[in-house]
Amino acid sequence: MAAPIRKTFHRKFHSLSNDKSQIWQANRDHFSKIHNRSFQTRSKFFPMRISLKGGILGTLTVAGAVTLGNFAQKSIRVHAAVKERVDLKPSREVRVPEADYGLKLTMYQFTSCPFCCKLRSVLDYYGFSYDIIEVNSVNKKQIKWSDYKKVPILVCEDVGKNGFLQLNDSTVIISILQSYLLDKSQSLEKLASYYPALEGQDEKGKKTIEYQNKYFLMYQQAELTDNRTKEQYEEERKWRRWTDSDLVHMLSPNVYRTPSESLETFRHFDKVGEWEKNFSSWERTVVIYVGASVMWVMGKIIKRKYGLKDEVRDSLYDSCRLWTKTVGKRKFLGGDKPNLADLSVYGVLTSIEGCQAFEDTLNNTKIGPWFYRMKDACTNHKGSSSSHHS
Numbered sequence: 354m355a356a357p358i359r360k361t362f363h364r365k366f367h368s369l370s371n372d373k374s375q376i377w378q379a380n381r382d383h384f385s386k387i388h389n390r391s392f393q394t395r396s397k398f399f400p401m402r403i404s405l406k407g408g409i410l411g412t413l414t415v416a417g418a419v420t421l422g423n424f425a426q427k428s429i430r431v432h433a434a435v436k437e438r439v440d441l442k443p444s445r446e447v448r449v450p451e452a453d454y455g456l457k458l459t460m461y462q463f464t465s466c467p468f469c470c471k472l473r474s475v476l477d478y479y480g481f482s483y484d485i486i487e488v489n490s491v492n493k494k495q496i497k498w499s500d501y502k503k504v505p506i507l508v509c510e511d512v513g514k515n516g517f518l519q520l521n522d523s524t525v526i527i528s529i530l531q532s533y534l535l536d537k538s539q540s541l542e543k544l545a546s547y548y549p550a551l552e553g554q555d556e557k558g559k560k561t562i563e564y565q566n567k568y569f570l571m572y573q574q575a576e577l578t579d580n581r582t583k584e585q586y587e588e589e590r591k592w593r594r595w596t597d598s599d600l601v602h603m604l605s606p607n608v609y610r611t612p613s614e615s616l617e618t619f620r621h622f623d624k625v626g627e628w629e630k631n632f633s634s635w636e637r638t639v640v641i642y643v644g645a646s647v648m649w650v651m652g653k654i655i656k657r658k659y660g661l662k663d664e665v666r667d668s669l670y671d672s673c674r675l676w677t678k679t680v681g682k683r684k685f686l687g688g689d690k691p692n693l694a695d696l697s698v699y700g701v702l703t704s705i706e707g708c709q710a711f712e713d714t715l716n717n718t719k720i721g722p723w724f725y726r727m728k729d730a731c732t733n734h735k736g737s738s739s740s741h742h743s
């Protein structure tokens with residue numbers, strides 16, 4: 354029988370959220386499984402010493418061969434995966450020549466996934482250049498090389514031992530990029546190690562992955578390069594969290610509200626995701642019709658799970674009104690410049706831009722002016738290094 358054991362790793366890092374001198378101990382919970390098999394050292398036929406020596410030698414030889422075999426197999430798999438990955442042709446190349454961060458980034462996405470939209474709003478605001486690979490949401494063949502099967506995935510080419518660094522989870526990726534921008538002396542690889550993945554199970558026994566510290570920004574030795582207060586960082590974290598735990602759940606029940614609204618939404622995604630260009634015509638048809646039916650059902654499940662009002666539009670309006678009220682008289686939640694909470698809320702909402710639900714939201718709430726200020730900031734890369742100095 355396999356028995357889980359629990360190891361704890363301690364890692365030191367500084368967090369922007371607290372006193373600068375405070376050192377945090379990040380406990381990295383790592384679960385691994387060991388086989389609870391006992392080895393026999395005493396033999397019936399040989400004296401114990403010989404048996405033990407032979408046993409050890411034999412075990413070492415077998416273990417060595419197995420390890421070598423596993424290593425060879427793994428490296429063949431890694432190389433095949435790398436080749437498969439680099440052979441994919443980008444669906445779109447975003448280039449911002451005036452802001453060169455010296456990073457070669459590839460984003461794997463579904464165009465209209467709210468988490469992908471959230472990450473794109475950060476990439477665009479800061480003016481990162483990146484390639485986009487559109488993933489087929491039904492067969493996900495473009496991320497076959499990855500063990501992590503959700504999008505977005507951001508790959509930094511030419512970094513790390515496999516020749517690329519894979520970053521998972523929109524919130525983690527955003528925290529890593531922001532921490533990097535605050536102090537570029539920190540490598541992305543090092544920063545990624547501050548957000549360990551914790552595997553667990555939900556109430557139905559389904560495997561879940563959570564990332565420790567995901568709303569926290571990290572720096573090592575450098576002083577902060579911006580002068581925000583502790584309260585401002587806290588506010589930013591609170592609303593980033595709210596985006597993931599509340600706002601995002603308003604979307605599916607609204608855009609997939611009825612079978613016809615669901616189909617209309619998928620037809621819209623087909624257009625904005627340029628599926629005609631990226632997928633074969635049968636793949637496209639399957640994604641549209643299967644997707645629209647599945648998501649209509651999912652919308653109902655999400656509505657119940659998160660306790661949305663019977664008229665789901667009202668719940669969406671409530672969230673947008675709450676956000677507008679929180680921003681208040683400020684231009685952005687971050688003040689004169691958007692912070693990560695502004696970028697998260699904006700990004701998530703862009704995923705339904707063009708859908709009837711968004712049109713209705715603009716007509717029934719006062720979120721419009723803030724939303725279009727955000728659009729201007731992101732499409733014009735106002736957070737790029739070139740804009741900072743101008």
Ligand SMILES: N[C@@H](CCC(=O)N[C@@H](CS)C(=O)NCC(=O)O)C(=O)O
Binds near residue numbers: 463504505522524
């Ligand atoms: N916490 C993740 C959530 C990502 C996520 O759930 N993405 C969805 C698309 S909207 C996905 O990839 N679903 C595919 C699946 O779960 O197999 C993040 O913020 O990136």
